[in-house]
Amino acid sequence: MAPMSNPTVRAIVTDIEGTTTDINFVHKVLFPYAHAKLPDFLRENAEAPAVAEQIQAVRDVMQDADASLEAVIATLLHWIDTDQKVTPLKALQGMVWADGYQRGNFTGHLYADVAPALRQWQAAGVALYVYSSGSVQAQKLLFGYSDEGDLTPLFSGYFDTHIGHKREAVAYQRIVEALDLPAESILFLSDVVEELDAAKQAGMQTLQLVREGTQAGTAHACVESFADIAL
Numbered sequence: 001m002a003p004m005s006n007p008t009v010r011a012i013v014t015d016i017e018g019t020t021t022d023i024n025f026v027h028k029v030l031f032p033y034a035h036a037k038l039p040d041f042l043r044e045n046a047e048a049p050a051v052a053e054q055i056q057a058v059r060d061v062m063q064d065a066d067a068s069l070e071a072v073i074a075t076l077l078h079w080i081d082t083d084q085k086v087t088p089l090k091a092l093q094g095m096v097w098a099d100g101y102q103r104g105n106f107t108g109h110l111y112a113d114v115a116p117a118l119r120q121w122q123a124a125g126v127a128l129y130v131y132s133s134g135s136v137q138a139q140k141l142l143f144g145y146s147d148e149g150d151l152t153p154l155f156s157g158y159f160d161t162h163i164g165h166k167r168e169a170v171a172y173q174r175i176v177e178a179l180d181l182p183a184e185s186i187l188f189l190s191d192v193v194e195e196l197d198a199a200k201q202a203g204m205q206t207l208q209l210v211r212e213g214t215q216a217g218t219a220h221a222c223v224e225s226f227a228d229i230a231l
């Protein structure tokens with residue numbers, strides 16, 4: 001595929017799952033790890049303020065202020081099984097994954113084309129950001145303990161569902177405001193058409209990543225690799 005060239009891009013916001021990182025790493029390594037470790041993590045740390053805050057947030061989503069800890073755990077496991085992007089689940093997953101990364105149980109998967117492109121774009125003066133449903137902590141862990149070492153110095157910032165949900169244009173409008181750049185100078189990279197549609201609605205440029213197993217064929221320009229994006 002011919003490289004796509006776009007000198008008007010001043011910032012890039014990238015999705016993770018299916019864009020920088022194999023969906024299988026998220027679904028077959030990270031989610032099962034959280035599923036296995038979350039119950040005891042919660043039982044052992046329920047009183048810790050950061051954990052207690054998230055347990056309360058789960059009860060709020062459940063609309064059951066009296067839900068027992070075991071009911072909260074069952075709800076969280078159901079959310080993992082059904083891949084629900086619920087903010088307190090994402091926060092708790094990040095806390096549990098920290099231990100897995102720090103013990104060396106896994107490293108954050110990156111497609112081989114990702115790190116060289118990120119380094120090149122950052123060196124060229126393009127500001128790099130992440131926007132994922134995974135918590136900011138989980139994003140920093142994935143790039144901090146990545147297959148390519150610690151890539152966090154390459155990024156200028158991170159956004160998660162606290163800014164809004166990834167299929168809603170308002171989330172991208174808030175990101176544009178946070179970056180304080182013209183929307184059309186920001187390029188959003190994702191594999192998910194609904195996310196690209198929402199970013200486009202907010203005025204951003206968009207590019208769909210078509211990795212193995214993802215479907216192309218949308219209104220958005222698409223590439224198979226970060227190596228095909230020349231700025």
Ligand SMILES: CSCCC(=O)C(=O)COP(=O)(O)O
Pocket residue numbers: 015016017018026030085090093131132133134135138139142166
């Ligand atoms: C930040 S790594 C874990 C990713 C995750 O939890 C997730 O739900 C994937 O969300 P994305 O928005 O990157 O598709």
Ligand SMILES: [Mg+2]
Pocket residue numbers: 015016017018019190191192
């Ligand atoms: Mg994705």
